[in-house]
Amino acid sequence: MDLAGIADYxxxxxxxxxxxxxxxxxxxxHWGFTGLFNIGIAGFFALGAYTSALLTTSPPDPxxxxxFKFGGNWASIGFLDWGLDVWFVLxxxxxxxxxxxxxxxxxxxxxxxxxxxxxISTLGIxxxxxxxxxxxKWLANGSKGLYRIPKFLGDWIAPENYGYxxxxxxxxxxxxxxxxxxxxxxxxxxxxxxxxxxxxxTAQASGKDVFRFKLQAFILGAMIMGIGGALYAHHVxxxxxxxxxxxxxxxxxxxxxxxGGSANNKGAVLGALVVWGIWVATQSLPGILSDPSFRxxxxxxxxxxxxxxxxxxxxxxxxRVTRLADSDAARPNNPGG
Amino acid sequence: xxxxxxxxxxxxxxxxxGVRAVDxxxxxxxxxxxTGLIGPNGAGKTTMxxxxxxxxxxxxxxxxxxxxxxxxxxxxxxxxxxLMRTFQIPREMxxxxxxxxxxxxxxxxxxxxxxxxxxxxxxxxxxxxxxEAKALEVLELVSLSHLANEYAGNLSGGQKKLLELGRxxxxxxxxxxxxxxxxxxxxxxxxxxxxxxxxxxxxxxITFVIIEHDMRFVMAMCDPVIVMANGAVIAQGPPDQVQQxxxxxxxxxxxxxxxxxxxxxxDAEDPALDGRRT
Ligand SMILES: Nc1ncnc2c1ncn2[C@@H]1O[C@H](COP(=O)(O)OP(=O)(O)OP(=O)(O)O)[C@@H](O)[C@H]1O
Ligand SMILES: [Mg+2]
Numbered sequence: 114m115d116l117a118g119i120a121d122y123x124x125x126x127x128x129x130x131x132x133x134x135x136x137x138x139x140x141x142x143h144w145g146f147t148g149l150f151n152i153g154i155a156g157f158f159a160l161g162a163y164t165s166a167l168l169t170t171s172p173p174d175p176x177x178x179x180x181f182k183f184g185g186n187w188a189s190i191g192f193l194d195w196g197l198d199v200w201f202v203l204x205x206x207x208x209x210x211x212x213x214x215x216x217x218x219x220x221x222x223x224x225x226x227x228x229x230x231x232x233i234s235t236l237g238i239x240x241x242x243x244x245x246x247x248x249x250k251w252l253a254n255g256s257k258g259l260y261r262i263p264k265f266l267g268d269w270i271a272p273e274n275y276g277y278x279x280x281x282x283x284x285x286x287x288x289x290x291x292x293x294x295x296x297x298x299x300x301x302x303x304x305x306x307x308x309x310x311x312x313x314x315t316a317q318a319s320g321k322d323v324f325r326f327k328l329q330a331f332i333l334g335a336m337i338m339g340i341g342g343a344l345y346a347h348h349v350x351x352x353x354x355x356x357x358x359x360x361x362x363x364x365x366x367x368x369x370x371x372x373g374g375s376a377n378n379k380g381a382v383l384g385a386l387v388v389w390g391i392w393v394a395t396q397s398l399p400g401i402l403s404d405p406s407f408r409x410x411x412x413x414x415x416x417x418x419x420x421x422x423x424x425x426x427x428x429x430x431x432x433r434v435t436r437l438a439d440s441d442a443a444r445p446n447n448p449g450g
Numbered sequence: 451x452x453x454x455x456x457x458x459x460x461x462x463x464x465x466x467x468g469v470r471a472v473d474x475x476x477x478x479x480x481x482x483x484x485t486g487l488i489g490p491n492g493a494g495k496t497t498m499x500x501x502x503x504x505x506x507x508x509x510x511x512x513x514x515x516x517x518x519x520x521x522x523x524x525x526x527x528x529x530x531x532x533l534m535r536t537f538q539i540p541r542e543m544x545x546x547x548x549x550x551x552x553x554x555x556x557x558x559x560x561x562x563x564x565x566x567x568x569x570x571x572x573x574x575x576x577x578x579x580x581x582e583a584k585a586l587e588v589l590e591l592v593s594l595s596h597l598a599n600e601y602a603g604n605l606s607g608g609q610k611k612l613l614e615l616g617r618x619x620x621x622x623x624x625x626x627x628x629x630x631x632x633x634x635x636x637x638x639x640x641x642x643x644x645x646x647x648x649x650x651x652x653x654x655x656i657t658f659v660i661i662e663h664d665m666r667f668v669m670a671m672c673d674p675v676i677v678m679a680n681g682a683v684i685a686q687g688p689p690d691q692v693q694q695x696x697x698x699x700x701x702x703x704x705x706x707x708x709x710x711x712x713x714x715x716x717d718a719e720d721p722a723l724d725g726r727r728t
Pocket of ligand 2: 495496497538
């Protein structure tokens with residue numbers, strides 16, 4: 114491989130790594146901070162991806178005899194363009210909104226019940242979303258998939274160099290989400306979430322409306338996952354229900370959070386990059402070593418190794434998370450770990 | 451003088467499956483009082499606290515707080531009305547620091563709204579500094595200052611009890627339910643605790659209901675005393691009267707808590723007993 118080839122390879126890696134970073138941050142809101150057991154990340158992933166793709170893609174050319182009719186076609190509406198492709202932002206926002214509404218409905222029904230109901234229903238929603246897009250052919254072309262999903266700022270740069278632009282877009286979105294989340298978890302709001310994770314009853318006895326906070330956290334995390342899905346859709350530019358298998362759309366994200374460090378946003382992003390790096394690197398191993406099941410096994414080994422060596426992940430939870438009062442010079446002792 | 455009770459429990463029943471843990475209980479708690487709630491193990495005292503605080507709902511009966519029905523409300527709602535409780539078995543937030551455990555409590559915190567943490571962080575942070583100062587003050591009162599930044603899960607049993615008490619001092623409740631605040635706390639510290647409770651009662655006008663097996667503590671602190679046995683209230687009145695009540699003595703002699711009761715009368719001045727309670 115020449116230098117340009119290596120650079121392309123790295124960019125492709127970074128784009129997916131960054132997108133996974135978004136999902137891992139979303140899962141961190143659910144599991145890391147609030148203790149909500151979401152095992153259906155794939156559902157919000159798919160919902161976000163399809164929402165943005167459907168709204169922005171043009172309907173199919175009748176000459177192609179495609180089954181599906183829908184296509185919001187926002188990408189070709191002049192006033193959503195201005196040469197700046199504003200539709201992209203709207204696509205991401207719609208993906209977040211759609212996931213938020215679904216999370217509101219599921220959360221409202223299940224978050225008052227025992228924890229396991231949430232787990233089951235997130236699993237259920239993941240499968241439901243998959244079957245929905247598989248069966249409703251008029252909407253998303255079923256198993257043949259949705260293609261020609263528009264590129265954000267595709268006219269600005271030669272197609273072979275587009276990755277260099279999109280990687281910046283992905284990391285800009287990742288950075289915004291990261292900063293917003295840092296602020297949220299550093300605040301009393303984040304403190305309530307962690308209290309709920311530790312002991313719901315005490316949180317309630319301290320006057321917190323546990324259900325309301327859980328619902329907020331569930332919605333916020335789901336919205337972030339929706340944005341991740343939309344970023345993915347405009348990157349790969351082809352979606353089929355088969356893309357969202359539990360392995361690459363749920364399990365690996367859990368692995369990333371466990372490895373990087375639950376309840377630490379830096380750790381979440383780091384974990385996404387590390388695990389995705391291992392996943393991609395093992396792709397080009399010779400023979401059986403590049404077999405997906407073997408690579409999956411490697412990820413499993415990595416999780417076990419991290420759990421044994423550093424139970425909290427590479428970057429574990431910081432001891433004191435809410436730091437808004439820290440400028441106070443009157444702090445007694447502040448152990449740094 | 452205010453004569454209407456701050457808390458009124460009326461014919462309350464609680465069944466757990468076939469077990470009747472609370473059986474037609476009625477009593478009043480007068481504002482400003484430090485009421486003791488005693489009785490042998492399994493008498494239903496903790497269950498009564500769970501009912502009053504809203505952790506569980508009664509099978510039948512009514513509970514009124516300041517003339518307002520509170521049975522069926524959740525704990526966060528009764529908290530909002532000014533009712534706080536501690537847990538017999540401490541329930542601290544293990545992977546949060548002692549300081550954060552306390553900073554969680556104060557009720558209307560602007561920063562608990564997500565939009566405020568995003569769009570007005572300076573105001574949130576100003577409030578945080580006040581909350582932190584308050585928490586440090588409370589830590590001083592319960593002698594846990596040196597552990598402010600330790601994980602609450604790493605505290606000893608007695609220190610966790612102190613943290614439970616600290617939680618109630620973080621807010622401005624009207625009524626505080628303390629479930630065995632002294633269990634596992636050493637004698638010297640228990641004296642400080644009593645002093646703090648008395649001070650809060652006098653200066654901040656907080657009413658207390660205290661469950662405690664340590665009779666010296668109850669006799670010194672509480673008036674009136676309510677006695678429960680087998681889920682029912684069997685006696686109530688000033689401590690010295692209750693102590694003489696034959697029914698009460700019998701309940702204690704039959705029950706597993708008998709030794710505790712006798713100690714109150716006979717060993718009151720014996721310092722050697724200090725570490726003996728379990
Ligand atoms: N959640 C529950 N499910 C079933 N039974 C319960 C439950 N909570 C309490 N009980 C039963 O109710 C009875 C009263 O228990 P409770 O905890 O109120 O006693 P207590 O007076 O606080 O005793 P102690 O002094 O030992 O703390 C006991 O027989 C107990 O087994
Ligand atoms: Mg009890």
